[in-house]
Amino acid sequence: MALAQITDSPSLGEVQRTNTLSRWASQHAAILLLGLVLLILPAVAGDFIFVQVVGWAMILGIIALSLMFLAGYGGMVSLAQMTVAGVSGYMITVFGASSLPAISLFWPWWVATPIAIAIAVAFGALTGVLSSRTEGIYTIMITLAIAAAFFYLTLQNWPIFNGFAGFTTIPAPIAFGVNWRHPLPLYYLILLFAALSYMAVLYVSRTPFGLALQGVRDNPRRMEAIGYNVTAHRVAAYAFAALFAAIGGILMVWLNNQISPGSNGIEASIDLLIIAVVGGLGHPIGAFIGAIIYVILRTFALDSLVAIGLDGRRFQTLIGVCFLAIVLFSPDGVIGLWRRWVARAHGGRSGS
């Protein structure tokens, strides 16, 4: 028995090494392939598909990425990330251009955009200061309360947020000789920021800060004992995550050409959590996978439900049931399903 194990072990190690190698390659091949498809997509698909479906999914992915970063690496499930996006979206309309000259200041884009992002990041950091005073499950409650408070503020406040009407006609700027309002430039702008955000999160997760944050997630007491400032790490994580939410919020406004309380409402906040959880909190790509699934469901559920003889208006139930199924059967989301499937495929091959 013991002898068999000894003779077995090198070959087992070899199998494992080739497994991890091939898994690494397959994962990166998938990302590269995905990037290529996204780059050439506008050449083969219509405006609606590449802007309203894929572009919209990438924007939701960027915002969900900020939730994924906090929840996956920091262990803090924040429902206020859509609110951060809403803050930056509202700020870009207040400082930039809209159809309401009484409120909008019409500052040039290179002033308005940084201000909007700075305010949103400050808001995100403040959320972090508040919610890191408590832990775990309380974070959901506090961030949901913050999200709801901001939603009702935008709904009731007319001097700054223009009440339930919100703002319309918020054009993307004309900069560097390119009119970003056209679908094609806007699509590539979104793609650029989606790729940058994805790489930034992946990079930061491997920096000392990202590793310390994961330590804080796993055992805050021990990290505190080692000498790390747990609260500072958490607040910094909120601020960093808010940056993506803020970028996503501005792109969202430019794509939709409008913003209203519903854009950052309670439902939108919860949908964002659904996106992140369905995709999987274990890896940044999960945010984008969840977003594309959500957008496809949302865009085509009506027709497909009608096609199989059900009421098309019940797509919210469909989304809820999908979410429940994922939470009940695969807590690590679609990524978890994928990883298990890959592991099983490889396990099967090495066994045979």
Next chain:
Amino acid sequence: MATAFGGDSGARVPARGDALGRWVGHHPIAALALAVAVIVALWLILAPWPAGFEDVFGRKRLFINAIFNGITLGALYFLVATGFTLIFGLMRYVNLAHGSLYLFGGYMGYEAGEWTGSWLFGFVIAFISCAIVGMAMQFFIFRRMEGQDLRQTLVTLGLSIVFSDLMVWVWGGNAIQIDTPDYLMGPTPTPIVVAVKSSGDAVFLQYPRVRLVIFVAAVVIGIGMWLALHRTRIGVMIRAGVDDRDMLSVLGYRVQLLFILVFAFGAGLAGIAGIVGGTFQSISLGEDSHFLLASLQVVIVGGMGSIPGAALGAIIIGCAEQLGQTYFQNYATVLTFVIMVIVLALRPQGLLGRR
């Protein structure tokens, strides 16, 4: 730590007055500020306002109405939040479907009222139907994920989405108003002076009778719950479970049964509150998230898992909301939010919560 709490609460309960004295001794400035605030509030409510005062702050009728609306709204919030906080305190997950239970109770009460014509019968139906839904949720779903509080919370979220969509399906998107029964219609005179006529006669406040009755009912329910928690065997079990449910389970008590009972009771209270809300205002699409938010704010301010905390938080949030709507409409929700932030900054566990 758990045993320390157990010993502490055992010693504290009989000597509540003593605890208050100790608190005043430890925080003389806070106690003084609280006493001044109570006296000012009483004066504002009971005394007729001088003329100059009314010029600055508006009419007293407005203020008194806001306060009364706030307190009765607080009673409604208490009914919703107390089930929420009880479930959280015992089972340690946030039931984000609590707002859906509130809405469901309101609709069931409305249907029962339409069928039988009895407002009170609606309460029975709402309580029972919500309790059954709650029991089913606890029995079929949450029991299977014991100890995974994040996952349980996410499941409640998914359920709330499905529930709210199904309710839109059945009852549509229009607001439904539950009719106040005849014997509770109309105003009741109260001994509070709101203005003085030029002839020198005092004008007394007239206030809707149904709201006062609901307020009294909420107080009765609150006191009843306090008594049940502190004077009955099952109350002892619940309090022990809040402190340390593993220990309770080890001692041979059927914790799962207790969980189901508490979940059923909390859900039933939310259902009752649904009828109250439908009578006060109306029930419609979106009210579920409104009342979920209210419950969150109430328990964050009052203290998570504490029933007296839920009562205090409900009154504070209710009054803040109504006063905000009366005096600065554009920023009404900011007021409740600011209160929440201040509480979190000074006492993260909530006013009456404990760590």
